[in-house]
Amino acid sequence: MPSPASHPPTIVVAEDNAEQRSLYVAVLSGVGYRVVEAADGAEAVDIVRRERPGLVLMDVTMPGTSGWNAVRTLKQDIDTRGIPIIVVTGLASAWDRDASMASGCDEYLAKPVPPVRLIEEVKKFLPL
Structure with missing residues (x-):
């Protein structure tokens, strides 16, 4: 039986665009993370x-519960507030960055994010 230390760290990828979500899953699982997918904020x-993942990658603009609302919900919950959340969004203005940070996220990345940069940012919060 494998030891708990041998289990790869888990990342939840919350992205409503299936193609974009699949890209994140491929990149992150390709370097050794376990990835769980969510298609909207409520599901995330x-x-x-x-x-209880080691990190969340969260889109902002999703149907139903927005990424910002999902971030706020998770950061207000005593059981999940310590989980790092990286917002990855096509909303790239200074206002969008400020709103993302105000929602409680730990990092903000504007799309498109090259795979190498995505991996670098994820590893800052969740090393392999």
Whole structure:
């Protein structure tokens, strides 16, 4: 039986665009992370509460619960507030960055994010 230390760190990827989500999954699982997918903010919150991942990659503009609302919900929950959240969004203005940081995220990346940069940013919070 493998030891707990041999289990790869888990990342929840919350992105409503299936193609973009698949790209993140391929990049992150390709370097050794376990990736769990969510298609909207509400699903992301449910999965994070259940899985207790090491990191969340969160889009902002999603149907239903926005990424910003999902971030706020997770950061207000005593059980999930310590989980780092990186917002990855096509909203690239200074206002969008400020709003993302105000929601409680730990880092903000404007799309498109090259795979090498995505891996670098993720490893800052969740080393392999």
